[in-house]
Amino acid sequence: MRGLIRSFWLIPLVILVVLAVSGVARAQEANPTVTDDDVNRIAKGLYCPVCENIPLDVCGTQACQQWRDLIREKLGEGWSDEQIKTYFVNQYGDRVLAEPPRRGINWLVYLVPPLAFLLGIFILVKALRSWKAGSGVPEAEGTADAPGQPPADEYIKRLEEELRRNQ
Amino acid sequence: MLANIGFGALLITAILSAYGIFAAVYGVIQKRARWVDSARNAMLLTFPLLTLAAVSLIILLVDNRFEIQYVASVTSRSMPTYLKITALWGGQQGSLLFWAWLMSAFTTAVTLRKWDRDREFLPWVIVVGLITLLFFLLLILLYENPFMKYWALPGGGIVGALFRPAGATLFTPADGSGLNPLLRHPGMIIHPPLLYLGFVAFVIPFSFAIAALITGRTDDRWIRLTRRWTLWAWLFLSLGLILGGRWAYDVLGWGGYWGWDPVEIAAFMPWLTGTAFLHSVMIQEKRGMLKHWNMVLIILTYALVIFGTFLTRSGVLSSVHAFAQSAIGPAFFGFIALTFIASLVLLAWRWSSLKAETQMTSMFSREALFLLNNLLFIGILIVCFWGVIFPLISELATGQKVTVGPPFYERATAPLFSGLLLLMGIAPLAAWRHSTVKTLGRAAWKPLVLSVLVVAGIFALGVRHWAALVGFWLVAFVTGVTLYEFYRGAMARHRKSGENLALAVVRLAGRNRRRYGGYIIHLGVVLMAIGIIGIEMFQQETQGTIPQGGELALGEYTIRYDRLDIFDAVDNRNVARATLSVFKNGEYVTELHPRRDFFYDSQQPMTIPGIRSTMEDDFYVLLVDWLPVSTAGATFKVYHNPLVNWLWLGGFVFILGTFLAAWPEKETEPVLRTVPAQARRLQAYGD
Numbered sequence: 107m108r109g110l111i112r113s114f115w116l117i118p119l120v121i122l123v124v125l126a127v128s129g130v131a132r133a134q135e136a137n138p139t140v141t142d143d144d145v146n147r148i149a150k151g152l153y154c155p156v157c158e159n160i161p162l163d164v165c166g167t168q169a170c171q172q173w174r175d176l177i178r179e180k181l182g183e184g185w186s187d188e189q190i191k192t193y194f195v196n197q198y199g200d201r202v203l204a205e206p207p208r209r210g211i212n213w214l215v216y217l218v219p220p221l222a223f224l225l226g227i228f229i230l231v232k233a234l235r236s237w238k239a240g241s242g243v244p245e246a247e248g249t250a251d252a253p254g255q256p257p258a259d260e261y262i263k264r265l266e267e268e269l270r271r272n273q
Numbered sequence: 274m275l276a277n278i279g280f281g282a283l284l285i286t287a288i289l290s291a292y293g294i295f296a297a298v299y300g301v302i303q304k305r306a307r308w309v310d311s312a313r314n315a316m317l318l319t320f321p322l323l324t325l326a327a328v329s330l331i332i333l334l335v336d337n338r339f340e341i342q343y344v345a346s347v348t349s350r351s352m353p354t355y356l357k358i359t360a361l362w363g364g365q366q367g368s369l370l371f372w373a374w375l376m377s378a379f380t381t382a383v384t385l386r387k388w389d390r391d392r393e394f395l396p397w398v399i400v401v402g403l404i405t406l407l408f409f410l411l412l413i414l415l416y417e418n419p420f421m422k423y424w425a426l427p428g429g430g431i432v433g434a435l436f437r438p439a440g441a442t443l444f445t446p447a448d449g450s451g452l453n454p455l456l457r458h459p460g461m462i463i464h465p466p467l468l469y470l471g472f473v474a475f476v477i478p479f480s481f482a483i484a485a486l487i488t489g490r491t492d493d494r495w496i497r498l499t500r501r502w503t504l505w506a507w508l509f510l511s512l513g514l515i516l517g518g519r520w521a522y523d524v525l526g527w528g529g530y531w532g533w534d535p536v537e538i539a540a541f542m543p544w545l546t547g548t549a550f551l552h553s554v555m556i557q558e559k560r561g562m563l564k565h566w567n568m569v570l571i572i573l574t575y576a577l578v579i580f581g582t583f584l585t586r587s588g589v590l591s592s593v594h595a596f597a598q599s600a601i602g603p604a605f606f607g608f609i610a611l612t613f614i615a616s617l618v619l620l621a622w623r624w625s626s627l628k629a630e631t632q633m634t635s636m637f638s639r640e641a642l643f644l645l646n647n648l649l650f651i652g653i654l655i656v657c658f659w660g661v662i663f664p665l666i667s668e669l670a671t672g673q674k675v676t677v678g679p680p681f682y683e684r685a686t687a688p689l690f691s692g693l694l695l696l697m698g699i700a701p702l703a704a705w706r707h708s709t710v711k712t713l714g715r716a717a718w719k720p721l722v723l724s725v726l727v728v729a730g731i732f733a734l735g736v737r738h739w740a741a742l743v744g745f746w747l748v749a750f751v752t753g754v755t756l757y758e759f760y761r762g763a764m765a766r767h768r769k770s771g772e773n774l775a776l777a778v779v780r781l782a783g784r785n786r787r788r789y790g791g792y793i794i795h796l797g798v799v800l801m802a803i804g805i806i807g808i809e810m811f812q813q814e815t816q817g818t819i820p821q822g823g824e825l826a827l828g829e830y831t832i833r834y835d836r837l838d839i840f841d842a843v844d845n846r847n848v849a850r851a852t853l854s855v856f857k858n859g860e861y862v863t864e865l866h867p868r869r870d871f872f873y874d875s876q877q878p879m880t881i882p883g884i885r886s887t888m889e890d891d892f893y894v895l896l897v898d899w900l901p902v903s904t905a906g907a908t909f910k911v912y913h914n915p916l917v918n919w920l921w922l923g924g925f926v927f928i929l930g931t932f933l934a935a936w937p938e939k940e941t942e943p944v945l946r947t948v949p950a951q952a953r954r955l956q957a958y959g960d
Contacts, residue, residue, distance in 0.1 A: 142815075142817055142910075143815050143816055143817075153676045153678065155674075159532065159678070161527075161678070164525075164527035166878060199673055199674070200673060200675050201664075201676050202676070203675075203676060204679065204680050205676070205678060205680050205681050206663070206667065206676070206677065210671075211671060214663065215663045215681070218655075218659050219656045219659050219685055222652075222655045226652065230644060230648050234636060237629075237632045
């Protein structure tokens with residue numbers, strides 16, 4: 107099945123290569139200053155649908171090489187970074203982007219973690235409050251040893267105590 | 274023959290496991306010790322039997338028995354023997370067998386030790402261990418059998434089957450397709466077993482937790498009994514993650530160590546809950562609090578261990594449809610759901626007996642800060658979990674897959690990781706039970722001043738990246754606090770007993786290895802943080818095609834492309850090896866050899882970087898491409914990774930600290946007695 111998907115993707119890619127190869131010569135004449143770094147800058151934020159989770163700039167497959175050639179060609183034609191990204195999204199869908207675009211159901215990916223974290227803080231604060239309220243230990247006791255430097259003995263005592271209970 | 278022996282051993286182990294589960298439950302309920310002993314014997318037999326199965330498979334692998342499907346899929350004649358052995362975990366079926374084998378080793382080890390002391394828990398530990406084992410064995414037997422053979426049908430065509438189909442003859446391919454070249458690396462040989470060891474070892478504390486819930490012994494006995502098991506599990510998992518990072522850096526050729534790939538995250542998630550658990554159990558031990566929470570954490574860890582295996586094994590990551598088509602996907606899903614719900618039901622059943630014995634008294638006490646630490650770990654877990662499963666949700670809801678890549682994770686987790694570092698600096702200074710801003714401030718001011726001075730120094734050196742400065746401040750602060758804790762403890766001993774300071778440090782750490790091992794782990798983390806700040810915030814890269822003798826510059830470095838050699842190596846691969854001279858500020862420093870290996874058997878390439886590594890920076894060069902006809906030009910990708918070696922050094926210190934904390938005490942086990950709640954309260958008030 108995977109093989110089938112792979113070969114399925116090859117069809118548009120082959121077409122792209124043909125387009126790209128025919129375009130490369132033209133592109134290089136039009137704008138010879140497109141560097142590998144320019145290409146990688148855009149490729150870094152793109153993912154081809156075949157090599158999951160490997161960004162385009164480091165992916166070694168032929169398919170990704172062809173995508174990079176295409177980026178080079180488009181850059182040579184004077185396209186902007188955004189235009190090139192949009193081109194790939196239109197061709198292959200949102201999955202080529204490193205992050206889901208912020209719209210529709212995709213908002214969930216951005217909103218759920220912070221909301222869950224806020225909920226966690228809320229629960230934690232509530233729990234701490236209720237524990238403190240229920241403890242019946244006056245706050246003053248907690249601060250009783252605050253004034254003045256604690257004598258070294260006290261630190262030793264605490265340390266020894268902690269160590270003893272850890273045995 | 275050998276395949277049949279292996280398969281038979283698997284089958285008998287599965288039957289024995291089912292019997293052991295029944296015998297243990299029946300024995301406990303009917304109070305018949307003989308049944309429980311019989312269950313234990315069944316448990317003890319699983320390990321030798323699975324060893325037989327695993328060794329059978331290893332022999333088949335080493336012996337080039339390509340009529341076995343699995344052998345043909347992961348080995349080839351040209352592979353050296355040690356790689357053929359490691360091919361045991363180089364594919365799906367072998368991995369599952371390996372998992373089950375390690376699992377039985379751990380549960381067997383637990384039941385061998387202290388049987389009489391832990392008699393009340395152990396029957397249930399056996400039950401939980403065997404249920405997990407049985408699940409994996411069923412997966413192997415029903416869906417992912419590594420002992421399947423190729424058969425040539427009379428009418429033409431090759432099929433895979435365990436037993437001879439009517440009229441078929443055994444078919445032996447001339448050679449196998451070989452191990453994925455990415456797996457032919459020392460890091461990859463040891464990394465999966467360590468992860469698996471970490472995974473299966475976490476089943477032990479979970480089993481004890483469930484045993485505690487079932488038997489109603491909900492005090493901290495189960496925690497004390499499993500303390501070292503948990504630390505060892507955590508050690509293996511940490512080591513597996515660190516080595517995985519190193520492998521990625523050396524082999525994957527993208528100049529990094531961690532790519533937020535779902536497979537990485539799958540192993541990272543149980544580590545997160547495991548780390549939270551290691552911290553929060555201390556609160557239960559010291560203060561008799563958070564009993565529910567510790568149960569939740571260990572239940573989550575177990576679920577995530579299985580979930581992690583599920584993610585990497587079911588194909589769900591490539592597509593939810595692949596998941597639906599693979600037989601083991603739904604089985605995994607069902608097992609996770611079942612064990613998770615059953616654990617929660619047990620927890621709900623014992624909810625009231627898990628009440629805290631004491632109460633929180635101060636927002637700045639160490640226990641309150643540990644709770645905050647737990648919140649941050651869970652926060653990172655939520656980000657990871659959600660990031661991994663969102664593409665699946667999206668695919669189900671809209672039919673379209675999306676990629677959740679590194680930018681998402683980095684943005685979401687960076688503040689949480691920073692918060693954890695800050696806590697690492699504050700919590701060791703806080704006292705159990707009560708601390709105030711004042712007492713904390715009094716303990717913290719010296720390290721604080723020191724850390725500000727360090728950052729001022731870094732600023733003076735010209736670093737203006739604000740996030741990096743915050744990072745370096747946190748690193749300096751935590752280092753200051755941790756070293757100060759060693760110093761304070763050692764000084765106290767020194768003043769009291771007159772020991773010299775060095776001896777005092779050693780004795781101090783020796784007396785409470787968990788505490789000071791923990792501090793060394795903290796030091797390891799800050800060293801790793803230095804490396805991470807360096808590579809994440811100051812990494813530079815460039816790529817260019819240069820002719821022979823041509824140069825490519827990046828920052829202070831320049832490379833000169835001297836030549837390219839293309840040759841066939843003995844182990845059936847074609848090597849293209851470039852020779853580069855590296856200059857720093859115009860001066861020659863070294864020669865590098867980035868290369869590309871092409872493996873004929875698996876038809877896959879592998880990119881090996883040329884790295885010049887110092888504590889200051891790594892200069893990392895990849896051979897991206899070359900012109901095949903002449904060696905006139907080649908394309909190189911060059912990375913400058915500042916400080917990245919601190920990451921590996923930190924990893925080493927981290928593991929060292931964990932060893933110190935986890936190494937068994939000389940006197941076999943601490944005397945275990947239940948401290949009455951009242952006495953512990955008194956003790957706690959004593960500090």
